[in-house]
Amino acid sequence: MNKLQRVEWRLHTTLYEVNIRQYTPEGTFKAFAAHLPRLRDMGIETLWLMPITPIASEKMKGTMGSYYACSDYTSINPEFGTLDDFRNLVSAAHELGFKVILDWVANHTGWDHIWTITNPGFYKREASGAIKTAHGMDDIIELDYGNPALRETMIAAMRFWITECNIDGFRCDLASWVPLEFWKKARKELERDKPLFWLGEMDAIDDNPYLQVFDVAYAWKWMHATETFYKKDRSVIRLTQLLQHYNITYPAGATALFFTSNHDENSWNGTEYEKYGDMALLLAVLSCTWQGIPLVYSGQEMPLHKRLMFFDKDEIGWDGQYRLHEFYKKLLHLHLTHPALSISGSTEVIHIPGDEHILAYIRKKNKKWVLTVLNLSPYPATINIIHPLLTANPVDLFSGESKNFAKDTTVQLPQWGYKVYVL
Numbered sequence: 001m002n003k004l005q006r007v008e009w010r011l012h013t014t015l016y017e018v019n020i021r022q023y024t025p026e027g028t029f030k031a032f033a034a035h036l037p038r039l040r041d042m043g044i045e046t047l048w049l050m051p052i053t054p055i056a057s058e059k060m061k062g063t064m065g066s067y068y069a070c071s072d073y074t075s076i077n078p079e080f081g082t083l084d085d086f087r088n089l090v091s092a093a094h095e096l097g098f099k100v101i102l103d104w105v106a107n108h109t110g111w112d113h114i115w116t117i118t119n120p121g122f123y124k125r126e127a128s129g130a131i132k133t134a135h136g137m138d139d140i141i142e143l144d145y146g147n148p149a150l151r152e153t154m155i156a157a158m159r160f161w162i163t164e165c166n167i168d169g170f171r172c173d174l175a176s177w178v179p180l181e182f183w184k185k186a187r188k189e190l191e192r193d194k195p196l197f198w199l200g201e202m203d204a205i206d207d208n209p210y211l212q213v214f215d216v217a218y219a220w221k222w223m224h225a226t227e228t229f230y231k232k233d234r235s236v237i238r239l240t241q242l243l244q245h246y247n248i249t250y251p252a253g254a255t256a257l258f259f260t261s262n263h264d265e266n267s268w269n270g271t272e273y274e275k276y277g278d279m280a281l282l283l284a285v286l287s288c289t290w291q292g293i294p295l296v297y298s299g300q301e302m303p304l305h306k307r308l309m310f311f312d313k314d315e316i317g318w319d320g321q322y323r324l325h326e327f328y329k330k331l332l333h334l335h336l337t338h339p340a341l342s343i344s345g346s347t348e349v350i351h352i353p354g355d356e357h358i359l360a361y362i363r364k365k366n367k368k369w370v371l372t373v374l375n376l377s378p379y380p381a382t383i384n385i386i387h388p389l390l391t392a393n394p395v396d397l398f399s400g401e402s403k404n405f406a407k408d409t410t411v412q413l414p415q416w417g418y419k420v421y422v423l
């Protein structure tokens with residue numbers, strides 16, 4: 001395909017994954033809309049809504065089923081409201097300055113999807129002729145992208161949400177399980193309607209060819225490596241090498257998504273506190289200041305200390321405190337507005353002699369910079385940071401205090417502590 005015209009706002013955007021079912025007691029678009037002003041104040045620009053299509057009833061898991069077992073690509077899950085309710089939510093979000101992207105499940109459908117009746121040739125088949133069950137997931141069935149009619153019909157279904165509801169892009173589930181050629185065609189066809197933002201569920205390193213189409217891919221390897229680091233292997237060198245590998249991986253204009261939680265991780269592998277313990281907030285700081293795009297999952301700003309059930313109603317249970325709102329607000333607004341934190345900014349890791357537990361890096365663009373210092377250990381640290389750029393007086397993002405590095409290069413950090421100095 002020709003050179004992509006990637007949307008400009010991706011350079012600084014911040015993402016928030018919305019689990020509509022669990023967000024409020026009502027679990028509806030209307031109920032979620034009340035949270036929009038709070039999320040905008042927190043610094044969120046892009047709302048990613050988990051799938052909003054109806055859920056198949058055949059072989060349904062739990063009492064309510066999986067969002068990812070669709071029964072009709074161009075209808076609304078009545079659990080959430082109506083099509084007009086969704087249109088109203090998108091309109092209200094746009095008025096507040098949000099972008100809205102939909103979770104799109106192109107690899108598979110539920111067992112009683114409408115296509116199993118109207119277009120049975122859209123599905124892969126076993127040797128016996130039976131529809132093929134998706135790998136490792138018995139409530140869904142696989143689509144056959146060797147069928148040209150399927151590709152055209154899928155693109156038309158995606159277009160429905162652009163033309164009818166004015167969404168701004170897609171988060172594509174299991175993107176690398178779908179042929180790359182389909183995504184090339186889909187992006188080309190759909191962007192005749194409007195420029196879109198494309199987030200693919202795949203690893204930015206392992207599935208790098210897909211970034212010919214997608215703007216953003218997951219930092220899955222980083223997520224797994226940091227959990228291993230906290231629980232087993234405290235090698236900052238290996239973590240740093242992996243981070244730098246992410247930085248040199250992408251085609252022009254693409255980047256990685258950094259996060260400490262999402263719907264899969266929270267429900268199946270544990271909250272960020274189960275996985276990272278006292279390191280959780282440090283990793284959130286890195287997600288917002290390293291080169292890439294940060295993601296916050298529903299409830300993390302409370303914070304959320306429980307795993308949300310996936311197939312049943314299980315409310316987040318807001319207590320009205322939002323204890324991490326200000327923490328995320330400082331980081332997310334910085335990411336939205338500071339030139340150095342654009343995905344087009346540069347990143348330089350600073351070596352700290354004599355301390356192997358510190359990760360320090362400076363992001364810079366157009367003579368503006370942000371210095372992040374992370375103590376990746378359960379022990380307090382006192383270090384010296386020397387760098388040619390550290391001649392002005394930056395301000396610590398969290399304390400508001402200025403720091404004159406020309407006179408004092410010393411930085412003190414508590415265990416698992418962090419500093420973000422902003423020029």
